[in-house]
Amino acid sequence: MLKWNLPTLLSRLYLHIIFLLGSMCLTCSDRTPEQLAAIMKCSKHERHTRNYDYMEGGDVRIRQLFSRTQWFLTIDDHGNINGTQDPTNCYSILEIRTVSEGGVLAIKGVKSQYYISMNKSGVLQGKKTYNENCNFKEEFLENFFNAYSSAKWTKQNGTEMFIALNQNGRPLRGRKTKKENISSHFLPMYFSLNVIADA
Ligand SMILES: *[C@@H]1O[C@H](CO)[C@@H](O)[C@H](O)[C@H]1NC(C)=O
Ligand SMILES: *[C@@H]1O[C@H](CO)[C@@H](O)[C@H](O)[C@H]1NC(C)=O
Numbered sequence: 001m002l003k004w005n006l007p008t009l010l011s012r013l014y015l016h017i018i019f020l021l022g023s024m025c026l027t028c029s030d031r032t033p034e035q036l037a038a039i040m041k042c043s044k045h046e047r048h049t050r051n052y053d054y055m056e057g058g059d060v061r062i063r064q065l066f067s068r069t070q071w072f073l074t075i076d077d078h079g080n081i082n083g084t085q086d087p088t089n090c091y092s093i094l095e096i097r098t099v100s101e102g103g104v105l106a107i108k109g110v111k112s113q114y115y116i117s118m119n120k121s122g123v124l125q126g127k128k129t130y131n132e133n134c135n136f137k138e139e140f141l142e143n144f145f146n147a148y149s150s151a152k153w154t155k156q157n158g159t160e161m162f163i164a165l166n167q168n169g170r171p172l173r174g175r176k177t178k179k180e181n182i183s184s185h186f187l188p189m190y191f192s193l194n195v196i197a198d199a
């Protein structure tokens with residue numbers, strides 16, 4: 001049931017690593033204008049977010065969430081949650097902050113500054129203002145994948161509702177999600193904005 005395509009994933013990881021390594025040497029001349037533009041766009045925003053502290057304390061990680069259905073989770077400037085296959089898409093860079101013990105965290109788009117929230121009906125949306133709907137519980141699965149369930153809302157029968165991207169990169173309604181389904185599985189990927197900003 002939980003089979004996935006290892007070679008495809010590895011090749012994507014490989015591309016991602018190339019991108020990260022590439023980011024470290026902006027002075028290298030073998031970059032395409034598109035790559036440079038993408039990097040500059042992201043790093044510009046990083047300077048902004050450094051002065052923008054909305055919650056005190058808590059462990060903060062900058063990550064991309066890569067779904068087992070092969071999409072990077074994005075939150076755009078309209079608060080839409082979606083998936084992209086472009087690893088340089090700035091809207092896929094997420095700030096993941098620990099809110100409380102037991103793996104409860106808040107996930108915010110670095111560029112859009114929207115938090116991922118899930119309402120009672122299980123609809124995923126970006127929200128400018130943080131509230132309890134933005135709390136998700138991180139659970140560790142096998143093979144380094146994690147699942148993120150709403151810390152506030154469950155289905156009517158009490159089972160968890162997860163952040164999930166289907167095979168087309170579209171978000172699923174919480175009620176349709178299951179922990180066992182690959183749509184709910186994400187690999188948190190390291191994304192060093194500091195490296196980019198300092199380059
Ligand atoms: C979501 O992503 C898909 C696939 O990349 C794209 O076709 C669609 O227009 C996007 N939707 C929104 C609301 O951005
Ligand atoms: C959840 O959000 C969707 C989309 O905005 C909305 O249609 C629905 O009524 C909301 N559900 C609740 C319980 O607020």
Ligand SMILES: *[C@@H]1O[C@H](CO)[C@@H](O)[C@H](O)[C@H]1NC(C)=O
Pocket residue numbers: 155156157159175
């Ligand atoms: C809870 O409801 C969902 C559908 O909303 C269903 O898929 C799931 O099997 C149910 N779980 C239990 C334990 O009844």
Ligand SMILES: *[C@@H]1O[C@H](CO)[C@@H](O)[C@H](O)[C@H]1NC(C)=O
Pocket residue numbers: 001166176180181182183
């Ligand atoms: C996972 O969920 C999707 C969308 O709800 C469904 O089409 C698919 O059959 C599910 N896959 C498994 C293995 O349960």
